Amino acid sequence: MTISKLETLPQHDRSIRSSALNPRPILRLQAMRAAEMAAMKCGSSVDDLMEKAGKVAASITRSFAGNMPALILCGPGNNGGDGYVVARYLAEWGIPVSVAAYSEPKTDAAKKARSLFSGKVTSLDEAEAAPLLIDALFGVGMSRSLDNALLSKLTALSKAASLRIAIDVPSGVDTDKGSLLSDIPAFDLTIAIGALKPAHRLEPSATICGRVAVGDIDLTISNPDLIEIPKPRLAAPTPADYKYSRGYVAITAGAMAGASLLSAVAAQRAGAGYVALLGGETISGPMALVHRSWSREALADERINALVIGPGLGRDELGVQRLSMALDTSHPLVLDADALFLLSREGLDCLRNIQQPTIITPHEGEFKRLFEGISGDKLTRVTKAAALSGLVVVLKGADTVIATPDGRAAISQPAVSWLANAGTGDVLSGICGAMLARGMDPFDAACTAVWLHGEAARLAGPGMIADDLIHHLRSAFVEVTVAS
Numbered sequence: 001m002t003i004s005k006l007e008t009l010p011q012h013d014r015s016i017r018s019s020a021l022n023p024r025p026i027l028r029l030q031a032m033r034a035a036e037m038a039a040m041k042c043g044s045s046v047d048d049l050m051e052k053a054g055k056v057a058a059s060i061t062r063s064f065a066g067n068m069p070a071l072i073l074c075g076p077g078n079n080g081g082d083g084y085v086v087a088r089y090l091a092e093w094g095i096p097v098s099v100a101a102y103s104e105p106k107t108d109a110a111k112k113a114r115s116l117f118s119g120k121v122t123s124l125d126e127a128e129a130a131p132l133l134i135d136a137l138f139g140v141g142m143s144r145s146l147d148n149a150l151l152s153k154l155t156a157l158s159k160a161a162s163l164r165i166a167i168d169v170p171s172g173v174d175t176d177k178g179s180l181l182s183d184i185p186a187f188d189l190t191i192a193i194g195a196l197k198p199a200h201r202l203e204p205s206a207t208i209c210g211r212v213a214v215g216d217i218d219l220t221i222s223n224p225d226l227i228e229i230p231k232p233r234l235a236a237p238t239p240a241d242y243k244y245s246r247g248y249v250a251i252t253a254g255a256m257a258g259a260s261l262l263s264a265v266a267a268q269r270a271g272a273g274y275v276a277l278l279g280g281e282t283i284s285g286p287m288a289l290v291h292r293s294w295s296r297e298a299l300a301d302e303r304i305n306a307l308v309i310g311p312g313l314g315r316d317e318l319g320v321q322r323l324s325m326a327l328d329t330s331h332p333l334v335l336d337a338d339a340l341f342l343l344s345r346e347g348l349d350c351l352r353n354i355q356q357p358t359i360i361t362p363h364e365g366e367f368k369r370l371f372e373g374i375s376g377d378k379l380t381r382v383t384k385a386a387a388l389s390g391l392v393v394v395l396k397g398a399d400t401v402i403a404t405p406d407g408r409a410a411i412s413q414p415a416v417s418w419l420a421n422a423g424t425g426d427v428l429s430g431i432c433g434a435m436l437a438r439g440m441d442p443f444d445a446a447c448t449a450v451w452l453h454g455e456a457a458r459l460a461g462p463g464m465i466a467d468d469l470i471h472h473l474r475s476a477f478v479e480v481t482v483a484s
């Protein structure tokens, strides 16, 4: 698929009527270094950036932990340097603070920050636990696992503390991959310096980070290729709207009635003006849901703005036939569940003629089957899969990652764990369909759908089932709807 395919919008382009609040960039190591260089070209020095980083981290620390006595662990690089600046500010503000160094500072900026801190600095071996532990050992420059003595000291100090804060990233995570280089303790708060990094949003490190606050150091970041899925803004219907102008979603039914019904009702609640269940005559549902017999004519209806296929489709001959007919249409597509299973069996080659905007929404198992040869961390895998397939790929999970063939990607905020539940994926595919049908670009459609789905889950709370998500979609909608 080419980029021009992604740019193809349904004929009734209503993309203007939706927009997101400013997405937060997520910077990989290389992008972080580039932003740092750009700041320096504009006249900032590393010392200036470190001063800003330490000051904002100290201020966030004070808001979070009050006047709690702190022990700051400082490493040899600039993360350690940030730690010395934090120590200086906390001490100036009258907060009891002690500092322990893992080794002497090695960078010029860290040496300077160390020299400006007038308090005592002990060795790490001598460090005594305090109620607040601040980890400024290693940041994005972490390149290997922690040595055992350091790990056990960090773990013991962490256990003895009441609150734990990490500066930039917890020492021991791989910043770009979100993997753990050592079995490190979890933090209550991580203060991301300048911008979010993948490790703040990808599992397992996202859980280790705890809450994440971004400390602004005035970096200019333009056109990031990786963002956090933002809270969307969706325009309310205008007086000129009518059912078809709000988007016609067709959902393909099959062997398992409930799944396609969940998807269809989710599309209705996600704002589609007209939702038809094709080939599911025996399934009941809201009276507003249209039931159509499966036929080539019903499928060819030019008013259809998005076609969802996969939830409850089945893996038998009927499913294969319906999928093949769906792929022959030119409707924007959402492919999920059994459609993905059948595609992994038939091979991605079946998609070679697809020209329309298309979103696929695999979970890990479906993804592995579809993209057998692709390995690596989650972000890399999804980006490669999108480039290979030419589709917008949504790899679902606690840390949902969305990628486009042209290299853009987004990661969700941590999802409510109650979402690990049968039928929740069917709901997501229906919401994706509704967003495509209102004329959104497939990347924006997928981002908006994942945000609404996650918010509905948060509102539904513990014990939720997929049906509850649909119920709470309305409240999630209230939060994002703006007057047209």
Ligand SMILES: NC(=O)C1=CN([C@@H]2O[C@H](COP(=O)(O)OP(=O)(O)OC[C@H]3O[C@@H](n4cnc5c(N)ncnc54)[C@H](O)[C@@H]3O)[C@@H](O)[C@H]2O)[C@@H](O)CC1
Pocket: 032, 033, 035, 036, 049, 050, 053, 075, 076, 077, 078, 079, 080, 081, 082, 106, 107, 137, 138, 139, 140, 141, 142, 143, 144, 145, 146, 147, 167, 168, 169, 193, 194, 217
């Ligand atoms: N990028 C930016 O714009 C800014 C970054 N700052 C801070 O600088 C940090 C990055 O600093 P650095 O690049 O100096 O890197 P780090 O401070 O993360 O650590 C690098 C040092 O640690 C050593 N090291 C790495 N892994 C180790 C291990 N397992 N055991 C022992 N030693 C290990 C390296 O050899 C190197 O000496 C950021 O995370 C942030 O906290 C801020 O000071 C200012 C602005």
Ligand SMILES: [K+]
Pocket: 079, 135, 136, 137, 138, 139, 166, 167, 168, 169, 170, 171
């Ligand atoms: K750290």
